[in-house]
Amino acid sequence: MPEKIYQKKSECCGCETCANACPKGIIVMEADAEGFFYPKVTDPDECINCYRCEKVCPFKNASEVPNFQERAIAGYSLSQDEIKASASGGLGTSIAKGFIKQGGVVFGVTYTDDCLGIEYRRAERAEDLEQFRTSKYAQSRKNDVYQKVRADLDAGKKVLFVGLPCDSYALQLFLGKQYENLYVCTLICHGPTSLLVHQQYLQGLIDKHGDCVESFSVRYKKDGWKPYYIRAKFSDGYEHLEKFAESVYGVAFLYMKRPSCNVCPIKRSKIHSDITIGDYHLAAGGKLKPYNPDGVSSAFVHTEKGDYLVSIADNFLVEEIPVKNALYSEAYHKAIQAKANRAKFGRTIAEKGLTAAASLRSIKVIDRMDEMKRALRRGGAKVKKLILGRK
Ligand SMILES: Cc1cc2nc3c(=O)[nH]c(=O)nc-3n(C[C@H](O)[C@H](O)[C@H](O)COP(=O)(O)OP(=O)(O)OC[C@H]3O[C@@H](n4cnc5c(N)ncnc54)[C@H](O)[C@@H]3O)c2cc1C
Known part of the structure; x- marks a missing residue:
């Protein structure tokens, strides 16, 4: 079994079910540098390949109701x-x-x-x-x-x-x-x-x-x-x-x-x-x-x-x-x-x-652009206000 239960971070939603379902108790949740929690297999040699961690994963089992x-x-x-x-x-x-x-x-x-x-x-x-x-x-x-x-x-x-x-x-x-x-x-x-x-x-x-x-x-x-x-x-x-x-x-x-x-x-x-x-x-x-x-x-x-x-x-x-x-x-x-x-x-x-x-300056620029786009959708007066600056 791989040391990681997911390959890319976007494949793990942080529901913590794998850690809760593992019969050997060898999965723990650890925060990454951004503060999101991901499962980590602490002792891969202890894994019994039951694949319970995969069976309870909502992303791996996403399906139509x-x-x-x-x-x-x-x-x-x-x-x-x-x-x-x-x-x-x-x-x-x-x-x-x-x-x-x-x-x-x-x-x-x-x-x-x-x-x-x-x-x-x-x-x-x-x-x-x-x-x-x-x-x-x-x-x-x-x-x-x-x-x-x-x-x-x-x-x-x-x-x-x-x-x-x-x-x-x-x-x-x-x-x-x-x-x-x-x-x-x-x-x-x-x-x-x-x-x-x-x-x-x-x-x-x-x-x-x-x-x-x-x-x-x-x-x-x-x-x-x-x-x-x-x-x-x-x-x-x-x-x-x-x-x-x-x-x-x-x-x-x-x-x-x-x-x-x-x-x-x-x-x-x-x-x-x-x-x-x-x-x-x-x-x-x-x-x-x-x-x-x-x-x-x-x-x-x-x-x-x-x-x-x-x-x-x-x-x-x-x-x-x-x-x-x-x-x-x-x-x-x-x-x-x-x-x-x-x-x-x-x-x-x-x-x-x-x-x-x-x-971050780049974030502020994107925010301002988003605000402009929203204002454009809403109507002219608000756009004018944004361009001329707001008080
Ligand atoms: C992260 C997040 C994103 C959301 N995005 C949208 C959106 O894009 N569009 C939209 O229409 N609504 C969104 N909502 C839902 C919306 O904010 C309200 O929670 C929802 O409308 C319920 O409001 P209420 O007045 O009926 O509930 P309330 O009577 O205020 O009760 C809130 C309920 O939400 C639960 N709850 C609160 N925070 C969380 C959480 N982090 N995780 C799990 N359960 C939680 C509480 O246990 C409680 O039962 C989002 C909610 C969250 C937590």
Whole structure:
């Protein structure tokens, strides 16, 4: 067996299933210089050639869902506070709340207590769901989440797993059989950045302020749905606020995705889940209904279990929408190509850190060109403003 389970970095999505499934325990996850985790075989001589690592790999086993279906819905929580605290319209948490009310357990992604880590955890009480709320934009660690899900399923519990399409498919391959009591909710995903980005950004704030961070968000809704803000709340009450897109974190999120995300095969009819949730971007600005100024969720419902999840969404307004409107979220149906200078960004972050990488002149030029292109699409007045400079 090769010392590497993948040949190119773009072939590994970092789901960590191979490390969790290896019966000899000889696969560990190690971060590369960009901060993305990859499997490493520690002792190739111990390998028994069972190929379990390959059988549970979502990239190696990417496949069409048999009888794939999709209908689209959109909506938002009926509590304005809940919409504000959620990434989009709060559908993820509303479904999770409804699921717990029905006696189930939920797995989702949270920041660790010091906010420096990001990981999957289990929740069985409604109050434990708050940690999952809103998007974390750096890749999560899986720890033993797949084993925990299996233990709950084998104990006969109803389990809802909310995660990225690669992690969710990885879980199903890890389980190796269909469970009637498993419900899977995936997120539309154009790819996370690395944990190193998250940690360097946050550590920078901690060093500057000299205190612990109590809560952190990259999608804080200061003035409604968009633009997103970063908010770090320190234990002494101090609050750091910054527009996400203008922050070094935001630049890294655009420029330094995991290489596998730029060629991700787990899209649309290859997403193995009951429901896929995302933003209803097309409704932003109130051009379409349903609309809420603090955020709107959209979802593709794939199965009867997906119908059930929508039906139990707690305190949530749901409307059918045309599938073509929901397809506006491109990341649902195609991998988002790497930006020019992706490699340079990665080299710079490895050698000089996040701030140096995000300040690269070439990155700023590309950003400005992208902004111009977007403005051109929107209309003349904005272009003029951009050319003449903005105040
Ligand atoms: C990396 C990333 C990229 C995304 N890209 C797009 C996109 O291109 N287009 C689009 O429409 N939507 C995208 N989304 C989804 C969107 O940001 C919202 O997460 C989604 O609309 C759910 O919002 P909500 O208000 O319904 O959920 P909430 O009620 O806020 O709940 C959020 C749920 O997401 C889960 N979650 C949060 N972060 C992660 C993570 N890093 N990994 C796994 N699960 C996580 C939580 O466990 C929770 O269950 C992306 C999300 C992520 C994490």
